[in-house]
Amino acid sequence: MRLAGQGLRVKIGPFNVCIQTRVLPLVNQLYRLYAFYTLVESGEIAEFHVRIVPKHSIRRPFARLIQFQVDGRSPFPPIPVEQALATLEWGVNLAIAMRVNHLLLFHSAAVERNGHVLLLPAWPGSGKTTLCTALIHRGYRLFSDEFGLMDPQSGNFFPLPRLMPLKNQSIGVIRDYLPDVVLGPEIPNTLKGTVAHVRPPKESIECEDKPAKPRWIVFPKWIPDTKLRLEFLPRSEAFLLLASNAFNYEVLGETAFDAVTRLVQGCECRKLVYSDFDSALTALNELTNG
Amino acid sequence: MVDLGTGHHQLLLGALRDPPSLIARDAREWELLLRLARRIKLLGFLAVELEKHGLLDQIPVRAANQLRSSLIQAKKLQQSACWELNRIIWALSDHEIPIIVLKGMAYLLQGLPNAAGRAFVDLDLLVPKENLNQIESSLLKKGWRHHALSAYDERYYREWSHEIPAFVHNERGTEVDIHHTLVSPLGKLKINPLLFWETAIKVNDEGIYVLSPEDMTLHCAINLFQNNELSDDLRHLLDFHGMLQFFSNKQPLFWGKLVERANQLGVGRLLFYGLYFSRLLFGSPIPDNLEKQLNRQPGWLTRCIMHSCVPLALLPLHPDNPSKWAEFARLFLYLRSHWLRMPLHLLLPHLIYKFYLSFVSRQKKASTLRDK
Amino acid sequence: MSQWRSSGFVSLRIENWDGEFTVFQPESGKTHFLNEMGLRILAMLDQSPATLDIICRDLSEHFSLQSNAHFSEQIARTLHRFEALGLIAKTNIHM
Numbered sequence: 042m043r044l045a046g047q048g049l050r051v052k053i054g055p056f057n058v059c060i061q062t063r064v065l066p067l068v069n070q071l072y073r074l075y076a077f078y079t080l081v082e083s084g085e086i087a088e089f090h091v092r093i094v095p096k097h098s099i100r101r102p103f104a105r106l107i108q109f110q111v112d113g114r115s116p117f118p119p120i121p122v123e124q125a126l127a128t129l130e131w132g133v134n135l136a137i138a139m140r141v142n143h144l145l146l147f148h149s150a151a152v153e154r155n156g157h158v159l160l161l162p163a164w165p166g167s168g169k170t171t172l173c174t175a176l177i178h179r180g181y182r183l184f185s186d187e188f189g190l191m192d193p194q195s196g197n198f199f200p201l202p203r204l205m206p207l208k209n210q211s212i213g214v215i216r217d218y219l220p221d222v223v224l225g226p227e228i229p230n231t232l233k234g235t236v237a238h239v240r241p242p243k244e245s246i247e248c249e250d251k252p253a254k255p256r257w258i259v260f261p262k263w264i265p266d267t268k269l270r271l272e273f274l275p276r277s278e279a280f281l282l283l284a285s286n287a288f289n290y291e292v293l294g295e296t297a298f299d300a301v302t303r304l305v306q307g308c309e310c311r312k313l314v315y316s317d318f319d320s321a322l323t324a325l326n327e328l329t330n331g
Numbered sequence: 332m333v334d335l336g337t338g339h340h341q342l343l344l345g346a347l348r349d350p351p352s353l354i355a356r357d358a359r360e361w362e363l364l365l366r367l368a369r370r371i372k373l374l375g376f377l378a379v380e381l382e383k384h385g386l387l388d389q390i391p392v393r394a395a396n397q398l399r400s401s402l403i404q405a406k407k408l409q410q411s412a413c414w415e416l417n418r419i420i421w422a423l424s425d426h427e428i429p430i431i432v433l434k435g436m437a438y439l440l441q442g443l444p445n446a447a448g449r450a451f452v453d454l455d456l457l458v459p460k461e462n463l464n465q466i467e468s469s470l471l472k473k474g475w476r477h478h479a480l481s482a483y484d485e486r487y488y489r490e491w492s493h494e495i496p497a498f499v500h501n502e503r504g505t506e507v508d509i510h511h512t513l514v515s516p517l518g519k520l521k522i523n524p525l526l527f528w529e530t531a532i533k534v535n536d537e538g539i540y541v542l543s544p545e546d547m548t549l550h551c552a553i554n555l556f557q558n559n560e561l562s563d564d565l566r567h568l569l570d571f572h573g574m575l576q577f578f579s580n581k582q583p584l585f586w587g588k589l590v591e592r593a594n595q596l597g598v599g600r601l602l603f604y605g606l607y608f609s610r611l612l613f614g615s616p617i618p619d620n621l622e623k624q625l626n627r628q629p630g631w632l633t634r635c636i637m638h639s640c641v642p643l644a645l646l647p648l649h650p651d652n653p654s655k656w657a658e659f660a661r662l663f664l665y666l667r668s669h670w671l672r673m674p675l676h677l678l679l680p681h682l683i684y685k686f687y688l689s690f691v692s693r694q695k696k697a698s699t700l701r702d703k
Numbered sequence: 704m705s706q707w708r709s710s711g712f713v714s715l716r717i718e719n720w721d722g723e724f725t726v727f728q729p730e731s732g733k734t735h736f737l738n739e740m741g742l743r744i745l746a747m748l749d750q751s752p753a754t755l756d757i758i759c760r761d762l763s764e765h766f767s768l769q770s771n772a773h774f775s776e777q778i779a780r781t782l783h784r785f786e787a788l789g790l791i792a793k794t795n796i797h798m
Contacts, residue, residue: 142401
């Protein structure tokens with residue numbers, strides 16, 4: 042097994058990640074959930090080197106603990122072995138968010154339909170991962186549920202189809218709505234409650250090298266038992282929300298100011314309030330038709 | 332023996348000494364080099380060097396992307412520090428307090444060759460001791476606050492170090508360290524700060540100064556071999572190497588003045604180490620026998636020990652196979668740096684407390700990261 | 704008596720979004736969000752330095768607002784905020 046030795050080198054969108062672990066439950070989960078990724082070609086550089094290693098704690102001698110490492114550093118404390126997958130996924134996200142500045146990183150889900158990108162930015166109560174999961178099983182191509190990766194010069198967005206962590210009630214909601222979806226194990230007691238990871242569809246991973254231009258920005262909000270509303274959002278507000286939530290807006294400075302200005306000027310900006318997937322899907326299909 | 336022969340050290344030093352040679356590296360070498368350079372915060376340096384030679388587009392794209400990303404980050408940190416200095420000048424403008432800018436920000440103001448790609452997060456300032464209270468009250472009134480400190484740290488700063496805790500503005504991230512001396516007031520090494528003011532160089536009419544070339548070079552050596560713990564500190568030695576070249580090219584009398592000043596300040600031994608390791612690791616073109624004119628050179632036994640330990644600490648560990656011997660050398664130098672800075676009766680409780688603190692705070696830090 | 708003047712107004716990058724403004728300040732790298740009144744203060748001080756009274760008079764005329772003590776207090780607070788952000792600076796004039 043490569044995972045146990047030099048590390049498994051997988052290509053995920055524009056990045057190559059080298060994952061090394063001997064923790065057996067995690068090996069089995071990755072075997073299933075990472076099945077569609079391609080391996081990094083020889084002669085290619087891997088940007089991220091992560092490991093999940095067993096850890097012994099003096100304070101908890103009988104607990105089976107593991108720790109996440111990136112390039113030999115441990116940003117998180119040791120945690121129970123059951124949470125290995127969750128910590129691996131968060132750890133890789135953290136490394137991407139901390140290091141990448143040649144692209145602008147929005148905190149947003151992104152999907153593609155009819156050749157253009159629909160951004161679903163994160164804001165409190167957005168439920169972007171849940172909505173994104175529903176969309177990509179109904180004809181939309183997954184870019185990412187967490188990162189809108191934008192090349193500030195060309196304005197192109199790049200796919201980064203990683204596992205999507207559903208939280209708490211969303212797990213049951215998605216199981217009911219999409220019985221065929223492939224989910225990882227339910228991991229209880231994480232910092233964000235119970236988490237289960239959605240495996241990205243094969244078709245989305247196969248197209249992970251195909252960028253697209255953005256055309257719609259929709260800020261979703263899930264409110265139970267409300268009638269669906271898809272309303273115009275002032276562009277100034279869209280700018281404010283996108284910029285203040287981006288991971289590296291400040292770092293990129295004027296480049297980011299120009300890029301977000303062009304992005305918002307070139308997109309239709311909406312606010313979506315929804316309570317069920319079917320009506321949300323109808324509204325978004327209508328928006329993204331043609 | 333120093334294992335300078337270790338493959339990953341050779342790879343890194345080769346890149347730092349001769350960046351254009353990097354275009355001959357294959358993907359496997361690049362991958363390791365990028366991990367090493369990231370660890371010691373020198374990706375920005377490599378990015379600037381390759382850009383200068385027009386080579387950023389001739390290396391593997393993934394390497395170029397990582398280098399560019401780090402350079403963008405470094406430029407942002409530089410801008411933040413510049414702006415923080417601008418705001419500090421504004422906040423203190425009513426009082427006409429002279430300020431000597433130190434370290435990274437001073438290198439930028441002086442246009443040192445390494446400054447362009449250098450990442451630094453703190454703004455370090457030297458001020459006259461009698462102005463400390465004035466500065467503290469002005470900054471606290473105008474939007475800065477002290478970094479949250481435990482009562483222990485507060486006491487460490489005020490009573491033992493005789494410094495004020497670092498400031499950070501409520502709406503910005505740059506940490507501002509206000510010093511009134513360049514070495515710990517508790518350490519065995521005493522230097523009268525007034526000596527630095529006598530030769531400081533005026534940068535503008537707003538009361539901003541930098542250290543003279545000799546003092547800036549010596550301060551770099553003092554920091555590295557007196558104040559720091561040396562682990563992963565190679566970039567400071569690279570700064571030192573850059574300064575030697577930059578200042579000696581600008582003024583032919585630099586070498587003589589440097590030695591004279593080191594002897595005057597009583598830091599001959601620290602300059603000795605700087606010259607010795609700069610020559611050893613970067614092949615700095617230093618006049619032969621320059622060290623012979625220094626007072627307080629280390630004896631041969633100390634020299635042997637430092638020769639075998641210092642490179643192992645300065646150079647990064649191999650990310651996949653860290654050497655146990657290198658880890659031991661680092662621990663030894665860590666203890667040495669504290670020994671130099673503090674009397675033993677203060678040192679022991681301090682180290683013990685720091686250990687406990689780092690254990691707890693790491694857990695806190697990580698959980699806040701994950702909450703994001 | 705103190706006057707206010709603009710600081711680096713020409714270097715600002717300003718985008719207009721139907722009366723709301725995103726303003727990029729290259730020196731600090733910060734993006735500020737201003738309304739029309741905020742931007743008018745900056746533009747006006749770029750034309751010539753002015754005292755609080757003059758600024759208030761101009762704003763109340765231009766936006767058809769009642770200039771009273773409360774209004775002038777609010778403007779004074781805005782000016783101090785802009786000063787801390789480095790968008791404007793205070794100059795003391797001696798009479």
